Structures are given as C-alpha cells and as structure tokens.
Amino acid sequence: MKLGIFGFGVVGQGLYHVLQQSNTIQAEIAKFCIKNITKPRSLDATLFTDDKTELLDNPEIDVIVELIDDAEAAFEIVKTAMNSGKHVVSANKKMIAEHLEELLALQKQNKVSFLYEGSCCASIPIIRNLEEYYDNDLLTSIEGIFNGSTNFILTKMINESAPYKDVLKEAQDLGFAESDPTLDVEGIDARYKLCILLYHAFGLITDPHTLFTLGITKINTFDIEFAQKNNFEIKLIAKAKKIGSQIDATVLPTFVDKSSILAQTKNEYNAVILESAFSESQFLYGKGAGDKPTGSAVLSDISALGYGYRYEYKKSAKSKEKIELHEDFQMRIYVRFADQQPDEADFTEVLEKYSSRYGNYWIGYISRQKMKEAQWLEIPEINVIALG
Ligand SMILES: NC(=O)C1=CN([C@@H]2O[C@H](COP(=O)(O)OP(=O)(O)OC[C@H]3O[C@@H](n4cnc5c(N)ncnc54)[C@H](OP(=O)(O)O)[C@@H]3O)[C@@H](O)[C@H]2O)C=CC1
Ligand SMILES: N[C@@H](CC=O)C(=O)O
16 A cells, blocks of 8 residues: 555654554555645655645555544545545544535545544544444444543543643643644534444434534533532533434533443543443443554554455445434533523423532533523533533
8 A cells, every 4th residue: 555644743643653663554655745844844854745736646645544633625635535546544523524425425436445443532443343343233322432632631620630721731732632622622523523423323414513512611610529529520421322213412521420431531531332232331442532542543444445444334324214313302410600590491390409609500400402592501600511
C-alpha cells in the first residue's frame, strides 16, 4: 500500500510513530499534506506538501488517510479520493456524522473501502465489533463514555478538586481536545460518535442536531458536593436504548454510582457497555483520545485494507423493521438553580426539593420534549444532570 496522509498533528504524528514501530504492515508513506508548509516538522521537508492534488492526483497512492481538524475540507478530500478510486481511512467523527448518507453512497458508487475506527472512542475497536461480532445478536442498548477530554476534566475536577479552566487547558496540551474544544465540553463530539454508532448498532441514520445533548460546562462545586454526598461520580454519558422499533438516544452529564463500571473509567479512558438479547451485558474499555491510541486504531484500519476489508453495514441491510428515533421519553433529572427557578409546570412530577443559602435543587421527572423546549435551561445558573 502507498499512503497519502492528510494531517500531521496529534493523530497524524501518532500514526507515524505506530507505523514506524509496527513490523507487520506493508505500507509506505508517500507524503503528508498539511495546511501550513512553513511550520517546523520533525521529519524531512520533502515528505510534506500543502498541495492536496499531489496526493489526490497521484495514481501510485492507493490509500488516503484523512487526519485533519477541518470537517468541511476533510469531506472534500475524502469525496475526491473516493471518486478517484482510492480507499480512505479517517478519524473525523464530525465529518462522518454530518455526511454519513453521502459517504455511504460514495463508497458504493466507487466500490472502495472507507474505514473509520479511530473516529469513535479512539483505541476501542467498537465499530468493527458492532459490524462483525454483533452481526446476528439483537442489540438493545449501547451506552458509555465516548469523549476522553470531558472524562479527563471531570476526573480531575471531582477527584482532585482542580479548576475547570486549568484542566481544560491540560486536556488541550495533551492533545485530547478538539481544535475547537467547545465540541468536547458541550457534548457535541460525543453526539457525533453516538450518531456513527447508531448506524453500526441499529442501522439508524440520524441528523446529529436532533439528539438531545447537554455538556459539562455548567457543573459547579455544589453539583460535585451533591455527587460526593450521594456516592456518585459525574460522567458525560452517551446512550442509545432500543425500545421496540424506537430508539431513545441522548448525551447527558449523568450521576453514576461510584461502584459502577462507568465510574471506574477515569481520565482520558472511554468505555462502552453493550446490552443484547443473547450475549447480555458486555464492556469495552480503552484510551479514548491521544496520539498513539488513536494512531493504533488508524493503523488497524490500514491493516484491514490489506485484506480487502470494508464495512457491510449489516444492521441496515438486514433489518426488516423500520427503526426510528423517538423523543417521547421521561427523564429523571437533578436540576440545580440559584435565584431563578425552573418552571415547575414543565415537570411531570417533582420528587424532591432542596433549598439552602448555597444553592437549590429539585429532583423530578420531565419529558424529553419539555426539556428540549425549556427556556430556563438557557439560564447560566441552572444546571441539569441526569439520574441514571
Ligand atoms: N486528538 C485526538 O485524540 C483525536 C482526534 N481525532 C480526530 O482526528 C482528526 C485530527 O485531530 P488532531 O490530530 O487532534 O488535530 P491537530 O489539530 O493536532 O492536527 C490537525 C492537522 O490537520 C492539518 N490540516 C488542517 N486543515 C488542513 C487542510 N485543509 N489540508 C491539509 N491539512 C490540514 C494541520 O496542518 P498544520 O500542521 O499545518 O497546522 C494539522 O497537521 C480530527 O478530525 C479529530 O477529531 C479522533 C480521535 C482522537
Ligand atoms: N476530542 C476527542 C478526541 C477523540 O475522539 C475526545 O476528547 O474524546
């Protein structure tokens, strides 16, 4: 294989290192295409170009590896590569989640492989497991910690009382966070990953914007103290549950019991729990961000191209039932507020009310639709955390 690699940032360099250390892959790097040609690089300058046609128009390059931080530019690169008959490996969850249908069509039209294991939970081989191992089992739910940066931030905030701003900066310095870290802390990155996994798990294509998502930016010491008093950890949980032919999918900060497997998942580690009819509960665990862990997933895709592997998207091909996203579910939530309180009429039932000079909270049931429409959710002092 001759590889044309786009991007030499955290993941591009991680891939370079794992490729150097792996002695089983028959792949040669033709060139890296990057954005800024004047930036100093750790490798010989002849290996770099800022002209994408040098890679895309080179007939000797049969595999394009797309590892850049610009989703729209990435989509153009991937489209051109596939239309030129090249196989593509990517880790770009934003690009994949936002263009999934077009990408499926491009693979089919051009009879090429498009693999993207690194896009979901970095080193955890979740996509290929969903494609191959869970081919015939009846999956009922997939849930877990799908973002390394927020898990790193929450671990440090809760276990080490570290300030949010400092740990966000640390997550950026370690190469875990996206170039735009809002994608991480607002839960959007986890939502992209959930969208991709929804297709591989259940055959459901979803517009990422439709999934109800809350991030971790409003969590404060009052919430952390509530968690500690009640033996909880706070985790950003992405979850999709199949009820009949309907799917309930959300990304929410969630109180999880300290003894649970998800509470034990710390720092940049990710975790996925799968529930299915025959194998019942299974757990996958591994680093969800970082150079070499993500590089290893990309390497595994490159290796799979060596034996002609491609996703068959079996769930969508085999499914006889029409799977739909459904929003009419009740959620049990904790809502913390200061002077302005949430609208009680929005709640189906308020189970508990607490008030003190340090802060107030309610615990209650509310429908997803009411949550989506709630104006009070925009108030900076109001924070919602799901109760699992
Ligand atoms: N970091 C992580 O842990 C993980 C990241 N990902 C995904 O991998 C991708 C890369 O992330 P990461 O390595 O962290 O990002 P970085 O910001 O570290 O690197 C981005 C690279 O893309 C290059 N680039 C940007 N735009 C273009 C363009 N138009 N043409 C050519 N090159 C371009 C940059 O060039 P230059 O060097 O000149 O600036 C840089 O080398 C993203 O999609 C991210 O979501 C997936 C899993 C984990
Ligand atoms: N920013 C992402 C990187 C991996 O996907 C994360 O923190 O999980």
